[in-house]
Amino acid sequence: MSRLQVVSGKGGTGKTTVAAALALALATEGKRTLLVEVEGRQGIAELFETEALPYEERKIAVSSGGGEVFALAIDAERALLDYLQMFYKLGSAGRALKKLGAIDFATTIAPGVRDVLLTGKACEAVRRRDKQGRYVYDHVVMDAPPTGRITRFLNVNDEVAGLARIGPIHHQAQAVMRVLKSSQTAVHLVTLLEEMPVQETADGVAELRAAELPVGNVIVNMVRPHVLDEEAVRDASGARRGEIAEALTAAGLSDSATLVTPLLEQAADHARRVELEREQRRVLNALDLGAYELPVLGEGVDIAGLYQLARELRKQGTGS
Numbered sequence: 001m002s003r004l005q006v007v008s009g010k011g012g013t014g015k016t017t018v019a020a021a022l023a024l025a026l027a028t029e030g031k032r033t034l035l036v037e038v039e040g041r042q043g044i045a046e047l048f049e050t051e052a053l054p055y056e057e058r059k060i061a062v063s064s065g066g067g068e069v070f071a072l073a074i075d076a077e078r079a080l081l082d083y084l085q086m087f088y089k090l091g092s093a094g095r096a097l098k099k100l101g102a103i104d105f106a107t108t109i110a111p112g113v114r115d116v117l118l119t120g121k122a123c124e125a126v127r128r129r130d131k132q133g134r135y136v137y138d139h140v141v142m143d144a145p146p147t148g149r150i151t152r153f154l155n156v157n158d159e160v161a162g163l164a165r166i167g168p169i170h171h172q173a174q175a176v177m178r179v180l181k182s183s184q185t186a187v188h189l190v191t192l193l194e195e196m197p198v199q200e201t202a203d204g205v206a207e208l209r210a211a212e213l214p215v216g217n218v219i220v221n222m223v224r225p226h227v228l229d230e231e232a233v234r235d236a237s238g239a240r241r242g243e244i245a246e247a248l249t250a251a252g253l254s255d256s257a258t259l260v261t262p263l264l265e266q267a268a269d270h271a272r273r274v275e276l277e278r279e280q281r282r283v284l285n286a287l288d289l290g291a292y293e294l295p296v297l298g299e300g301v302d303i304a305g306l307y308q309l310a311r312e313l314r315k316q317g318t319g320s
Contacts (some may be wrong), residue, residue: 002186004126005141008150009190010200014221016043018190019143024310025318027067031138035071038118079117115156123179147204155211186216193277222296292316
């Protein structure tokens, strides 16, 4: 299984929640997972109901069997200071550049520098080993930018490598791309069973494949149970209307005859949704990728909900 798990998806599909659940699912039986945030939204801290993440790796959860989840919110300015110290030994001079605003300028204006710093920090965590030569983290999970930007975000290192053909920047970009385009990486796309998210997922898969970036699985989030199909609605709206009214009366509901029509309208809406979801599943199946499905949680997602989603992912084979 790939050691860098990148999670992307259209806005509103719950990609941060899925990334957090995936980190918990992978951190099983004593394994260690690093959950990385790159967008500066502190969504991970909110999900785990903890204070804002600093620019350091902090343990935020323990999974089944003693596995541990660490989290890191990567700050591009701090990452650039680390980079300047690592390659140019600037030290205090780098901090002086920050005061002058040069660091902010470099991370917001220079082409691709910000994304190189963010992806580079995650790839460093993937490669890092302890004194015994063992990987510090079994898996790194990145809560990445949305689907519409994910290919450019991951592939920007190639652009920078082309701009700087020699020196530390070139070598850093090349090292990052060796990780991102290898079997060590898998880019997962989160979607809902709705037309726009599914279409954006299909477009994202095509872009990733064209860029030769490794596509992982499709993760269908917030799946609702199917109660009725079209056939059941037709039966209920036909000769069995009277039976439904009688059943409502037997259940103690007054004026049951007037309830039948709105109930059948809701049933028809449900049946139409079921058919639309079947159509979207056919589109996803045509992508020829592995797929996981996560249920909608009626009360929203809290800590308990994250662990529930992690169990669902493990049941479907993640972390095994």
